[in-house]
Amino acid sequence: MTATYTKTSQSAFEALQCKECGAEYEPKATHVCELCFGPLEVKYDYDWLRKTVTRETIQAGPNSIWRYRPFLPVATDNVIDVGTGMTPLLQANRLARRLGLKKLYIKNDAVNMPTLSFKDRVVSVALSRARELGFTTVSCASTGNLANSTAAIAAHAGLDCCVFIPSDLEAGKVLGTLIYGPTVMAVHGNYDQVNRLCSEVANTHGWGFVNINLRPYYSEGSKTLGYEVIEQLGWQLPDHIVAPLASGSLFTKIYKGFKEFVEVGLVDEKAVRFSGAQAEGCSPIAKAFQEGRDFISPVKPNTIAKSIAIGNPADGVYAVDIARKTNGNIESVNDAEIVEGIKLLAETEGIFTETAGGTTIAVLKKLVEAGKIDPEETTVAYITGNGLKTQEAVQGYIGEPFTIEPKLDSFERALERSRTLDRLEWQQVLV
Amino acid sequence: MAVKVLIPTPLQKLTNDQATVECNGETIGALLESLEANCPGIKARLCDEQGKLRRFVNFYVNSEDIRFLDNENTPLKDGDEVSIIPAIAGG
Numbered sequence: 001m002t003a004t005y006t007k008t009s010q011s012a013f014e015a016l017q018c019k020e021c022g023a024e025y026e027p028k029a030t031h032v033c034e035l036c037f038g039p040l041e042v043k044y045d046y047d048w049l050r051k052t053v054t055r056e057t058i059q060a061g062p063n064s065i066w067r068y069r070p071f072l073p074v075a076t077d078n079v080i081d082v083g084t085g086m087t088p089l090l091q092a093n094r095l096a097r098r099l100g101l102k103k104l105y106i107k108n109d110a111v112n113m114p115t116l117s118f119k120d121r122v123v124s125v126a127l128s129r130a131r132e133l134g135f136t137t138v139s140c141a142s143t144g145n146l147a148n149s150t151a152a153i154a155a156h157a158g159l160d161c162c163v164f165i166p167s168d169l170e171a172g173k174v175l176g177t178l179i180y181g182p183t184v185m186a187v188h189g190n191y192d193q194v195n196r197l198c199s200e201v202a203n204t205h206g207w208g209f210v211n212i213n214l215r216p217y218y219s220e221g222s223k224t225l226g227y228e229v230i231e232q233l234g235w236q237l238p239d240h241i242v243a244p245l246a247s248g249s250l251f252t253k254i255y256k257g258f259k260e261f262v263e264v265g266l267v268d269e270k271a272v273r274f275s276g277a278q279a280e281g282c283s284p285i286a287k288a289f290q291e292g293r294d295f296i297s298p299v300k301p302n303t304i305a306k307s308i309a310i311g312n313p314a315d316g317v318y319a320v321d322i323a324r325k326t327n328g329n330i331e332s333v334n335d336a337e338i339v340e341g342i343k344l345l346a347e348t349e350g351i352f353t354e355t356a357g358g359t360t361i362a363v364l365k366k367l368v369e370a371g372k373i374d375p376e377e378t379t380v381a382y383i384t385g386n387g388l389k390t391q392e393a394v395q396g397y398i399g400e401p402f403t404i405e406p407k408l409d410s411f412e413r414a415l416e417r418s419r420t421l422d423r424l425e426w427q428q429v430l431v
Numbered sequence: 432m433a434v435k436v437l438i439p440t441p442l443q444k445l446t447n448d449q450a451t452v453e454c455n456g457e458t459i460g461a462l463l464e465s466l467e468a469n470c471p472g473i474k475a476r477l478c479d480e481q482g483k484l485r486r487f488v489n490f491y492v493n494s495e496d497i498r499f500l501d502n503e504n505t506p507l508k509d510g511d512e513v514s515i516i517p518a519i520a521g522g
Contacts, residue, residue: 020487032517034441035476037487039519141521195521196491200514203440212520219522247522295486298498312496314519317486 012049013073016040016216019318027073029133029208031215039314040216042073050264055235058266065121065224071260072125072224073217079128080157083113084120085224089232089380095348095361099368103378105238106345107229109385110353115152115176116386117145117354118250122221123153126210129217135208136160141198142211143191143246143307144173145385150210151180162207164194169306172389190301192312222250226257229380230267237262237270239377242364244356244384245276245285245330246308248315254382255322275328275372276319277363279305279355283332285316289323290330296320304335304393305355307385329372333362339397341365342387352387360384434462434507437514442477445470454513459490460503462513477515487518 016025020038031040053070061067065085088108096104109118123146130138137160140150147163154161161182165174166189177184187194202212210218230237237258243251255274261267278286281303284296296316301309313319323330333341338355341362346352353361364381367373387394402414436452446452452469456462467474479485490497490505491514497505507513 032439032441032487032519034444037441037476037485037517037519039487191521192496193494196489196494196514196516199439199516199520200437202520211522215520249522298496300499310522312489312518314522 011072011075012044012046012052012070013042013075014045015043017043027075027216029130029135029213031213042216042220044071044260046260046263049260053264053266055231055266058231065124065221065228068224068227071220071227071257073220074125074128075132078131080124080131080153082120082124082153082156084124085112086228087112089229090349090351092349092381095345098344098348099365100375101368101373101377101379102375105229105233105378105380106349106351107225107380107382108351109225110351110357110383110387114156115145115148116389117149118222118225118382118384119145119149120153121224122146122218123149123210125221126208126214126218127153127157127159130159130208130210130214131157133208133214135206137162137205137207138210139163139198139201139207140210140212141165141191141195143309144169144177144389145307146211147177147182147184148173148389151177151182154182155180164198166191166194166306170390170392172391173307176389191306191310192298192301195310195312219249219253222253223257223260225250225382226254227261229254230258230261233378235267237267237272238380239270240273240275240328240373240379241382242275242277242360242367242373242379243382244308244360245278245313245316245319246310246356247313248276248285248317248319250382250384251276251319252315252322255326272326273328273377274322274326275363275367276323276330277360278330278332279303279308279338279359280332280334281305282309282311284311285313285319286330286332288316289320294320303338303355304390305338305359307354307356307390308359329367331363331366331372333359333366337362337366339394342394343398345383346387351383353383354385354387354390355393356385357383357387358393432457432507432509434509435512436462436466437512437516439515439517441517442470442473442515445473445476456507458503458507459492459497459505459513462507463503489516489518490514491516 018033282301342358
């Protein structure tokens with residue numbers, strides 16, 4: 001079982017290691033420890049990274065996640081680079097003023113490439129590794145964004161693709177998968193049921209499931225959300241981050257990314273507080289945090305925030321642990337607050353995010369109001385998906401256009417009405 | 432009384448590469464003992480030193496997570512299907 005993998009000149013990854021018991025495995029398509037069922041994680045040679053990687057070598061790399069390639073689990077030069085990553089880190093002054101913060105940044109993965117969510121990061125890494133491991137068909141269990149990304153990047157790479165989604169997803173997420181021509185299995189059931197089915201299917205057809213048997217490689221892609229924020233803040237760590245929690249994987253990997261850059265000397269060490277955001281209708285991690293538990297009680301999701309509606313979160317216990325030890329919080333908000341969060345970000349910063357982002361902004365607001373984020377802290381909120389994919393969530397809450405005749409007086413009447421409505425708050429009126 | 436148990440890949444070395452095993456047991460707890468009798472060594476992989484189910488393994492009875500039922504006391508009847516599934520997946 002001891003790994004005998006030889007690292008290449010450009011990659012520091014050595015083996016897979018159980019996060020629970022420490023057992024090591026060869027870096028193949030496997031994700032669970034045979035001894036204790038703990039999650040397998042990629043192990044790196046940090047001494048080698050410290051000697052080899054500098055800020056300059058990173059900055060000389062491509063304008064994508066692959067500038068951090070030595071920290072990612074791929075063994076060959078043949079990576080799939082579709083321009084994923086290096087999304088804007090926007091200083092959000094208007095939102096900050098509205099909330100009462102002084103230094104707030106939005107990491108905007110709503111404009112990630114190619115499919116407008118952070119999932120492009122994890123899929124770029126997973127499919128690069130899948131190809132190295134010889135897979136010709138790739139698959140996933142998805143709440144929507146992952147299906148979009150897996151289908152798109154598989155199309156680019158010429159891999160066959162079969163994705164599994166719950167049958168009640170938003171229309172934009174289904175269409176945004178079908179367009180790339182994969183096989184789509186829409187399962188009658190919630191995401192946890194889809195995930196369980198995929199866990200049973202994973203080893204039966206010789207497919208690479210990005211978030212099951214390729215999960216150790218896939219999840220490493222999220223570390224780039226940590227690296228980029230450090231680099232974009234001028235090689236500094238923030239004081240506080242707020243990110244959405246679904247399985248908890250993203251949260252733990254941002255943490256790992258920060259730790260690694262400190263470990264190899266790319267950034268000065270500093271305490272960073274980690275706060276997580278869940279929707280009230282699916283908040284098993286927030287509940288465990290608030291009740292002081294070190295285990296997660298699964299729930300059956302009921303929320304408009306479908307992209308983060310995971311009732312049985314794989315990395316939940318690790319997310320709770322990180323929030324506790326960094327002096328952060330895990331908070332939940334209801335569906336109405338999520339819609340308000342989407343609108344607030346759009347109206348103050350010009351960023352249209354989906355329900356997960358609305359959850360993050362609403363929790364950010366709640367934490368500030370509760371005094372759990374200091375106005376002086378440099379805070380980064382991670383926006384992980386695009387609002388055009390979840391239009392159903394905000395329909396009916398955003399007003400309607402004024403339909404007018406192509407005549408000046410029709411316009412003037414409508415303008416007068418719009419000013420009146422601004423004063424009265426918006427209500428539906430036919431012009 | 433027979434219950435069909437679906438065995439995950441990491442445990443199939445203990446079941447002669449069989450993906451399903453027929454077992455007996457009035458409850459999940461009793462089923463574990465029956466499994467151990469058929470496939471020695473399997474219980475130590477599913478349970479920790481205190482004999483409790485490990486936190487990274489999930490049990491389902493006819494597709495329902497036993498944590499929504501009665502955990503290890505969940506009753507079983509003839510023809511039930513029990514799935515043992517690694518908890519780490521997805522997201």
